[in-house]
Amino acid sequence: MLGSGLVAPELDTRWFDPARLNVLVGILLFLGFLLINMIRAKAKGTLYVRPIAGLSALDEAIGRATEMGRPVLYVPGLSDMSEVGTFAAITILSRLARRIAEIGAEINVPCYDPVVMTIMEEATRDAYRQAGRPDSFRPGCVHYVSAQQFAYVAAVNGIMLRDRPAANIYMGSFYAESLLLAETGNTTGAIQIAGTDKVTQLPFFICACDYTLLGEELFAASAYLGREPVQLATIAAQDWAKALAAAAVLAALLLSALGQPALQAWLRVS
């Protein structure tokens, strides 16, 4: 967690850090899983992925917004580009925006991070283009609010109370603001769907939203919505890795019980 690089007494001249070998092996293993599953998926044409509660609700939410003639509010939270959850939020937005453009609903995306704003704007604009309705794209629908946490909350709460969106969709990285946003949204009667990889905020979304994508489901959802075999292959690769992780823990425990702590020692983080 802490870099002690600044205070190193002498300059490091090594070209590889052996203590980080386990990380390298982890990456290579995962890359291998990914390639194998991509080949599998190409050969089969598809891969089974169990239904994820909340994803089907996205369509329902957009449909309702169109019927009611009210906008869909897409809240990426405090997502910035150093959080991978943000990439999932971008992908989900681009798929969602395309559906919204197709059925002629309106979308509003208030952003906390200016870089995320530029990327989300480009993704949304392109989604409208692909849906064949570039003229329906409303400039300013993806907009920057403030990169100060609670100023962002104040503004998004205001949007919810005054524009009365039919659906509030929260995707990405959320911190303490999660419950404030979701509770305000709850009072307006909007359908609320959330997804975050921030474990600490999950209980609050679960309590205040209609559907919540838990942790990893956020990433799975972004792949799932694509429905392309290559995307589904990544979900399968993650499953393989989870199975391996469980097996590694069990094996390490068993081995150290038998007096062989080597595997456990190898897992140690430097």
Added chain:
Amino acid sequence: MSVFETWVAAFLTLCVFSFLYKDNPFYRFAEHLFVGASAGYLLAVQWQDVLIPNVWTPLLRDHRLTVLIPLALGVMMLARITEKTASISRWAIAFYVGIYSGVAIPGYIQAQIIAQLADAAKPFPSGWGALSAGLILVGFLGVLSYFFFSAPHKGAHGIAARIGIWFLMVAFGASFGYTVMARVSLLIARVQFLMGDWLHLLPGS
């Protein structure tokens, strides 16, 4: 804080609290003020803490030409101002996205996967501790199987996932209950500000 500043802060505090009753012009004013003031503050901070020391000074005083690279990337970002040149910004975005994806890969594997596995693989303590450690292992495997997407929640996998859901529920209930205290502390601080610093109603204020 001076008396004037205390009164300003107290007024704005009350504006925000008025939101609890319902949306009203005071809250709306505070909200708009907050957005403008914070966006302006952050912009000024970027100017003072990034653009001056990381671009301006090294370029003009130290003549370090490598600074031109990030400067060029930054200017490409600004190309989004008009739609005609907007596509130029893709180069800057591509660089930015690449850097953070690249940082994430080893970072997540180390901090979130291997560190957790290392902790999970620690030998069981003796006595009652072993029971808790066993329960942690069962819960860990259960929740992991809940997140298994390639197979439906049926049979043995279904049972494991069910156990996983129970653990998830307990964990969520515990974090929720645990957080209440921290949130109430925040409110206590604001009430102490209003009743103490502003109105001097509290003992010792």
Added chain:
Amino acid sequence: MRRGPLLVTFLSGTVIAALFFIPHHKAQEFNSTLLGWTLVVYAFALALGSLSLWENHARKIRTRSEGWPYSLVTLGALLIVTGLGIWKGVAEGTPVGRIYNSVNSPLGSTMFSLLAFVIASAAFRAFRARSPEATLLLLTAIVMMIGRVSIGELMSDKLPGITEWLLDVPNLAAKRAIAIGVGLGAVSTALKIILGIERSYLGRS
């Protein structure tokens, strides 16, 4: 047109991921240089963002849409704070420092403290024993809430121990599994981006 940016993402991503494994001081220097460049790109993006904020509120004023006078507040605050901050700095004691202490800081902490209220209303509405799982969630939350405060200690001296056990055992088990799942999801997403499988960030879904 998008092939070039994709290559930039691939190169910057793989280079910075590789640097994680190279402790050589030159490599680490380069690592921080690359990260430093992203800071500059961010600063320009923030300027772009502030323009977006300006444009949005200016549009409201131009079209006299509902509540447009509030937009004047936002624009005024944005202009004043940005101007003063660039001119006089943002440190403690400067005009912007004082504005921060009497406007941004109380507004932020009061917004934050609203959580004490909404956490109560969320608990009232959501903690209903509609299913065995929901019952488990609400019981854990109740034990947790009571066990952390003095009144719980008065009721039973075992309660604080139970709350710590809930945090250290079932909560840890669930969080550990979620962390590993999230880590894997993050790594695969980042890999998809570097390998060019996922390109929605360049506007190509």
Added chain:
Amino acid sequence: MVWARRLLALDRRIIFALIALGVIVPLLLPINLPVAVSPRVRAAFDAVDALPAGSVVLLSMDYEPDTMAELTPMSVAILRHCFRKHVKVAAMTLYPAGVGLGEQALNQASRDERAVRNTDYVWLGYKSGFQVVILGIGENLRAIFPVDGYGTPLDSIPMLRGVNSYRQMSLVVNLTASSAADYWIQFAQGRYHAPMILGSTAVMATDYYPYLSSRQILGLIGGMKGAAEYERLIDVFGNGRRGMDAQSLVHVIVVLLVIVGNVALFASRGWKGGRGVGGVAP
């Protein structure tokens, strides 16, 4: 069951009003509920209590206004304890917005215990850069803080005569809501072996239990509750205990609300029906 339906749809504002009362009333009229002391806070108290009169403690108050409710009562309690024991305190902060808070805690504690600035305590003020400052104090305090927070050169402050690094300090106390704690533990304790106690927000506290068992920190004070426990140990009734009354009351209100909600639910349609919580299937 009209009453039950009505209760289930209770206006949020009634809940808000109850919470507001739950905080305001105990602050004005303290109930003074007893506080049980945890071994972690007891250990922190013992570490300070064991210091001989005249020894010097470094107190770094690394927090900003958003977490002052939890950490200021801790600062005041520890300062008062030190002053009573005639232990001298060198106080500082690593946060620019912590300057006012640090001074406020010092003023309150010194007024309560009649401690004198520059004799019983010194306010070093703020310096930026966690790593640089914490490591710097290990080598040469005067290089990091040539003057105190009011511009007085350290050499002309009687209390600091002969004190220039952790070696001359008996204890380091860090009160923080951030990763500053990691730096203090890693550098002040790890590198310079300064004995250390830590005070943190309640949310952070559990992350630091491992450091207690490894004895890298001698004691741990977590959140407002920890501050209240410390106040009880030094037998004062400060903002920590006052806050804990409010905490207890609000927690009880929330639990009662949940119970009432469930009784109403049962009365209106029995325990059956409805779907699970959030997107998780029942």
